[in-house]
Amino acid sequence: MSLPPWRRVFDALWLEFWLPLPILGVVFWLGGSLIKDQVLSRPYTTVSTLQADRERDVQLSLTVLLIKAKIKKSEGLTQVEVKTVDSTLKKLEFEFPITEFEQVETSIAQKLGLSREDVRKLVRYQIK
Missing domain, CATH: 3.30.720 (Signal recognition particle alu RNA binding heterodimer, srp9/1)
Structure with a gap:
């Protein structure tokens, strides 16, 4: 059975392998940016604040x-x-x-x- 000429060129250049790669790249790029936006848009709350401008009193037991x-x-x-x-x-x-x-x-x-x-x-x- 003989292949049409466009199919022979398709097989010779491995286009069936190379053509899906840009589509996969775009899918990963869009999915990654959606996940990034979700993670970075979450509110960030701190449980306690650091106060380094005040002097703390420390009780030491020493001789x-x-x-x-x-x-x-x-x-x-x-x-x-x-x-x-x-x-x-x-x-x-x-x-x-x-x-x-x-x-x-x-x-x-x-x-x-x-x-x-x-x-x-x-x-x-x-x-x-």
């Missing part, structure tokens, strides 16, 4: 070994370094805009959750 307070009268501030016995947190540093001994001790006691008497026993001052 204080030594407190060094460097009072810089010319700058009007006190730098405090707290050394601990804890293996994970060995050193804490604070800076207070005060230079009076009583106020420094009170501020340290509030930050560390200690009594003022305990802070007075542990603190070592250096005045610059």
Whole structure:
């Protein structure tokens, strides 16, 4: 049986394979864009918002070994370094805009959750 001439050209160029490819490409393109539009148009709600502009109060239970307070009268501030016995947190540093001994001790006691008497026993001052 003899094939018509158009059919021979069709078979020789593999057109039965190549012709459906653009149709499949268009179907995948349209389907993908529909799915993309559905996914991207869904409302996005957050459960909780991140507030990074506020300072959080953290209560730590640690054993204080030594407190060094460097009072810089010319700058009007006190730098405090707290050394601990804890293996994970060995050193804490604070800076207070005060230079009076009583106020420094009170501020340290509030930050560390200690009594003022305990802070007075542990603190070592250096005045610059």
